[in-house]
Amino acid sequence: LIHPKMVVPIHFGTFGLxxxxxxxxxxxxxxxxxxxxxxxxxxxxxxVSV
Structure with missing residues (x-):
């Protein structure tokens, strides 16, 4: 598993489904x-910097 420090959701609220x-x-x-x-x-x- 990965353990990210930060997550950013994308595509939420773009269409009803x-x-x-x-x-x-x-x-x-x-x-x-x-x-x-x-x-x-x-x-x-x-x-975001890596």
Whole structure:
């Protein structure tokens, strides 16, 4: 398994078939893992360095 430091969901809210509650997902990630969720709004961006 990989253990990412950060996760960014993509494609949520783009059409009804895959409608999800991104905030609830982020809370679940925070509670169940040590990974930091980053939920972006349209037009937001995040810089990732490796």
């Amino acid at each position: 895959i409608e999800q509650d991104a905030a609830a997902w982020g809370r679940d990630v925070s509670v169940q893992t040590s990974t930091a969720p980053h939920i972006l709004k349209p037009g937001d961006w995040v810089t």
